[in-house]
Amino acid sequence: MTTTIEISRVADRTAVLGPGLRAVIWVRGCPLRCPGCVAPEDLPFVGGVTRTIDDLAGWLGGLPSDITGLTLSGGEPMAQAAGLSALVERIRADRDWSVMSFTGWTVEHLRRQQDADQIRLLGQLDILVDGPYVAARHADLLWRGSTNQRLHFLTDRHAPSVQDTSAGIELQLAEDGVQWVGVPPVPDFRAGFETAMRAQGVEIAPFTPTNPTDEGGR
Numbered sequence: 039m040t041t042t043i044e045i046s047r048v049a050d051r052t053a054v055l056g057p058g059l060r061a062v063i064w065v066r067g068c069p070l071r072c073p074g075c076v077a078p079e080d081l082p083f084v085g086g087v088t089r090t091i092d093d094l095a096g097w098l099g100g101l102p103s104d105i106t107g108l109t110l111s112g113g114e115p116m117a118q119a120a121g122l123s124a125l126v127e128r129i130r131a132d133r134d135w136s137v138m139s140f141t142g143w144t145v146e147h148l149r150r151q152q153d154a155d156q157i158r159l160l161g162q163l164d165i166l167v168d169g170p171y172v173a174a175r176h177a178d179l180l181w182r183g184s185t186n187q188r189l190h191f192l193t194d195r196h197a198p199s200v201q202d203t204s205a206g207i208e209l210q211l212a213e214d215g216v217q218w219v220g221v222p223p224v225p226d227f228r229a230g231f232e233t234a235m236r237a238q239g240v241e242i243a244p245f246t247p248t249n250p251t252d253e254g255g256r
């Protein structure tokens with residue numbers, strides 16, 4: 039039984055990665071290599087932090103009640119489906135969490151694979167954003183980076199938004215600088231933003247596992 043999850047970082051609160059106010063877990067590692075991935079430092083499966091499901095459940099359970107959702111990003115959440123599925127089951131025993139996940143695979147691929155852990159996690163999700171990021175198809179979309187990526191409302195908990203444009207980027211103050219969260223509405227946002235901020239003398243918080251609330255690119 040899987041009892042740990044390899045993560046890059048977490049965020050206590052965001053309004054730009056799914057409906058309402060949500061916590062975020064950026065898992066560590068992705069087997070895909072989409073050119074233009076905004077968080078290439080998250081792609082190796084090593085170099086993150088090993089967190090127990092007990093530890094993550096305790097963190098989520100301690101968040102204020104206005105945090106109603108959990109978003110799974112990365113990295114590739116479906117590569118750690120066993121641990122994430124166990125975590126979702128655990129936290130829903132205490133609170134009726136909305137759960138959303140990103141994946142670089144399509145939902146059809148996941149269903150064809152018939153991986154028991156991935157199928158279990160799929161069955162727990164309210165929303166899935168699927169498909170790899172394709173830089174040539176970058177567009178200003180709600181919670182997605184490119185036009186091939188799709189929003190699947192897998193339960194009736196949330197209604198599709200009538201406005202399909204970016205939820206925007208959040209800037210958050212960190213001890214070691216400014217950090218940003220969200221799916222950029224324009225291509226090459228990260229490099230341009232970080233260059234512009236540094237030109238103004240604003241330090242960008244590093245994407246490190248010790249910084250719990252910086253951006254995962256989706």
Ligand code: SF4
Pocket residue numbers: 068069070071072075076077081112113114141142143169170171
């Ligand atoms: S965009 Fe997503 S699926 Fe593609 S390499 Fe990056 S983390 Fe993996």
